[in-house]
Amino acid sequence: MTATILDGKSLAKELQAELKSDVEAFVQDKGFAPTMAIVRAGSDPASEWYARTIVRTMERYGLQAVEHGRPADIAQADLLALVAQLSADPGVHGIMIQEPLPKGMDRAAVIAALDPRKDVDGVHPANAGLLAQAPPAGRGEGAPFFVPATPAGGMEILRRYDIPLSGKNAVVLGRSNIVGKPMALLLLRQNATVTVCHSRTADLPAVCRQADVLAAAVGRAHMVQADWIRPGAVVIDFGTNPVKPCPACGAHNAEDAAGCACGQPLDEVKVAWVGDVDFEAAEKVAGMITPVPGGTGPMTNVMLMRNLLAAARRS
Numbered sequence: 001m002t003a004t005i006l007d008g009k010s011l012a013k014e015l016q017a018e019l020k021s022d023v024e025a026f027v028q029d030k031g032f033a034p035t036m037a038i039v040r041a042g043s044d045p046a047s048e049w050y051a052r053t054i055v056r057t058m059e060r061y062g063l064q065a066v067e068h069g070r071p072a073d074i075a076q077a078d079l080l081a082l083v084a085q086l087s088a089d090p091g092v093h094g095i096m097i098q099e100p101l102p103k104g105m106d107r108a109a110v111i112a113a114l115d116p117r118k119d120v121d122g123v124h125p126a127n128a129g130l131l132a133q134a135p136p137a138g139r140g141e142g143a144p145f146f147v148p149a150t151p152a153g154g155m156e157i158l159r160r161y162d163i164p165l166s167g168k169n170a171v172v173l174g175r176s177n178i179v180g181k182p183m184a185l186l187l188l189r190q191n192a193t194v195t196v197c198h199s200r201t202a203d204l205p206a207v208c209r210q211a212d213v214l215a216a217a218v219g220r221a222h223m224v225q226a227d228w229i230r231p232g233a234v235v236i237d238f239g240t241n242p243v244k245p246c247p248a249c250g251a252h253n254a255e256d257a258a259g260c261a262c263g264q265p266l267d268e269v270k271v272a273w274v275g276d277v278d279f280e281a282a283e284k285v286a287g288m289i290t291p292v293p294g295g296t297g298p299m300t301n302v303m304l305m306r307n308l309l310a311a312a313r314r315s
Helices: 008-030 045-060 076-088 107-112 125-133 149-160 180-189 204-208 297-314
Strands: 035-041 064-070 094-097 169-173 193-197 213-216 234-237 241-245 252-254 272-274
Touching: 008 149, 008 297, 035 045, 035 076, 045 064, 045 297, 064 076, 076 094, 076 107, 094 297, 125 180, 149 180, 149 234, 149 297, 169 180, 169 204, 180 193, 180 213, 193 204
Parallel strands: 035 064, 035 094, 169 193, 169 213, 213 234
Antiparallel strands: 241 252, 241 272
């Protein structure tokens, strides 16, 4: 048995084409492009790279993104004032707070300063609360809210591949506010029976084996083994873990490792990206599975852009 690959990369291209058409229609009708502000403090290389990537991606599809970078020693009051200013600016339709924030900064206070109607990353408590209170599928939409882009992308993969969720057992491995918790609530809204697992779950492999749909979002390379997966299950892997694969024994070492436990030097080994699921083994057991890379990752920016367009429409 070999699992069907849930190709997020190809699906993202389809969604991008749809999005571009929708953005063009919006601009023609309204006379302006949806605009997002990216708020960033400090000089974290990964954060800077991601901000630049978002700006380029947005522009490619007719959207606008403006980076508001500030030094790491910015006072919290000044950062809060910037977020409040952008929230009040009618020319800004979406705001994204880049993390990590500088050490000592109160993340909750910065997020709370956002206008929830511009929270295209779905991190404000108001949006999290509206998701938690949203009615089940088929019982109305409820008040509009934003969902974090990564779990929204995972759900879109399930929808586009016509994977039934109603009445199914879904297990979410991970309980973060940006992936695990919202993914569990989104599955619950589609009438799945949801179990959320974490580091203190007893007999974790046995709980995962109960899943018709298993969503892994723990940030640990190849944590989920083949014997954790029910034969034929659908596996959604949100993990993006940088590792150095050993050319001698195949072990996945930390990205900064100079050598493997087997004695193989790793100085010249390039960093690779792997998921939370051991893909090669799981592919032989699962019915459907997302690869890493090329699975949930490409969907994230598309869903962020869709959120920005929705915010502009609501404004």
